Amino acid sequence: MSTINPIHVIGGGLAGTEATWQIAQAGVPVVLHEMRPHRQSPAHHSEHVAELVCSNSFGAQATDRASGLLHEELRQLGSVVIAKADQHQVPAGGALAVDRALFSRDLTETLEQHPLIELRRDEVSQIPPAGIVVLTTGPLTSPALSQDLQRFTGQAYMSFFDAASPIVVGDSIDQSVAFMASRYDRGEAAYLNCPMTKAQYLHFWTALCQAEQAELKDFERETAKFFEACLPIEEMARRGEDTMRYGPLKPVGLFDARLGDFKDPANKAKKPYAVVQLRQEDKGGQLWNMVGFQTNLRWGEQKRVFRLIPGLEQAEFVRMGVMHRNTFVNSPELLHPTLQFKIRPTLLAAGQLVGTEGYTAASAGGWLAGTNAARLALGKAPLALPVTTMLGALVDFISTAEPKHFQPMPPNFGILPPLPIKVRNKRERYGQYRDRGLSDLQTWCHNHQIAAGTSAWVTSA
Structure with missing residues (x-):
């Protein structure tokens, strides 16, 4: 039996599911709090974790597309969400689409069967005052928790009917x-x-x-x-x-x-x-x-x-x-690129709550927040990914953008650092972004002793 205090993950969406899995795979006990079915959100229809409430698509599969590159990065990093998406894939042209019922049911059962995961069906109305906590409550964060988060940050917390420009x-x-x-x-x-x-x-x-x-x-x-x-x-x-x-x-x-x-x-x-x-x-x-x-x-x-x-x-x-309707925090003012809150490093957040858009981005943020939460529990330094990777660039953007005009951002090649030599052809340019990112990710994994396809907890760095 582990003597490490359990980490609490609040919110059972894609980010919370991924974070919970990475924490447990690190050998750290974790409690995942999900208020459904005791309290339903206006967008959900089931009690399963990782329910896809809009489309059943994770975006383009090709790795010279932003979403496809992020899929591949998550495969290399041992993402449970992408693994299950691959397993329950349905025909959708060039997109990674899933049978949403089988997908969320399988992820729920997978978490429930892990000996270090407790899936607790309750509504959390306040941020736990102590211990390591990961917030993954998404754009429909409950009013009570939204108010507590506003109190915690001391800032104008963004919770409103929102419109964003292209x-x-x-x-x-x-x-x-x-x-x-x-x-x-x-x-x-x-x-x-x-x-x-x-x-x-x-x-x-x-x-x-x-x-x-x-x-x-x-x-x-x-x-x-x-x-x-x-x-x-x-x-x-x-x-x-x-x-x-x-x-x-x-x-x-x-x-x-x-x-x-x-x-x-x-x-x-x-x-x-x-x-x-x-x-x-x-x-x-x-x-x-x-x-x-x-x-x-x-x-x-x-x-x-x-x-x-x-x-x-x-x-x-x-x-x-x-x-x-959207709920997100002003991440450039509040978060480090490790997804830790600046004013409380043992509190982390991921998913749409921090201003990343899309299923794959939520899963990717969950991977990083869960990995770093586990590393904190194990006495290790938290990690930040290279900005040449799609995940690293996305987290760098939300943590360093201009706070005054901050709006949620999906994965896209525009947030990556420019190539050393400008490439006019878009398809070729995106291919070079992909090759550079995957190469840098491989080097990063090697430097941190992370075996491809496994969780980052195995590192001794």
Whole structure:
């Protein structure tokens, strides 16, 4: 019988399931707290852990795709979630999709049968004050625990009906059209600006008003009234032809040095009728956020309509705009790249709660948080992965992004460090990202004495 105090994992989603498994595989006892079925969430339908509440797909399988690369990294690291996804895979073209009922039932039984795991069906309303704890409660964290987390952080805790703007790869923006400038030249030029003529603006406005919106779930529709402070761009457009021009697309205070001074009568006709701004999203300037373009349009509609904007005709989107009930913490202010809270290193968090988006990202965060929780219990130093890996880059992003504008992020190649030599062909570039990442992961595993396909607890480092 182990003399190590059990680690408590709160939340039985994908992140909590993965974290629990990694802790137990390390030889450390663990209690997984899941409030279902005693208290159901508005999105779940069963009592099983790791229930997939939306799609049954983990994303593209090919390793030259961001999700596929993260799948492969997790296979190398001994992920139980990805192992079960592979086992219960169903045909889905190039995606890793699963039989969701068999998948979650198998994971539940697997955890229940492990001698070091206790699956406790109870609601946790407060963060345990002592011991090692992993928070994996996801975007539907209960109100009581949300309030306690707000008290713990002492910050404006993010729990609201949320809309996020799309994010575009910088290399896909036509910078012969877009220009760098900050409004009224305040500080260093920090925005890419896409100017529009009156004809271009009216064409875009008409398409935006007519575009098809995504359906909201019943529980999300109930909370949509809180959304006025972050109005979707299509709703703003429907309020009038000029509403956007007096809002995020206002064409004032911006100077395109290539065109000369707009105050010069000869240049007056060159002045934009409207301007779409993109704000730098990452340290390297590889990702750009469409300012004010929070939206509930269907993803296909977003691509069609937003590519009508001059300079974005070939835009490559790494995150589409979304509108949904969401709960997440301001990770750049609160977390280390090890997923430990700065103000309490024995408290860790993972999954959508920390601002990673998607099933695979939640599982990956669970792997890291569970691994580091186990290492803390065993008296070992916590680990951070190389930023050239998809998992390492994703965690680095959520822990170092600009806190003021922080929004959840899915796995994507735009968050990886640039290649030493620029590669124009996208497929070839992604292949080189993959090869570099998997090679660096192999080296990292070797340096930490982690055998491929096993848990990180075996290391003596």
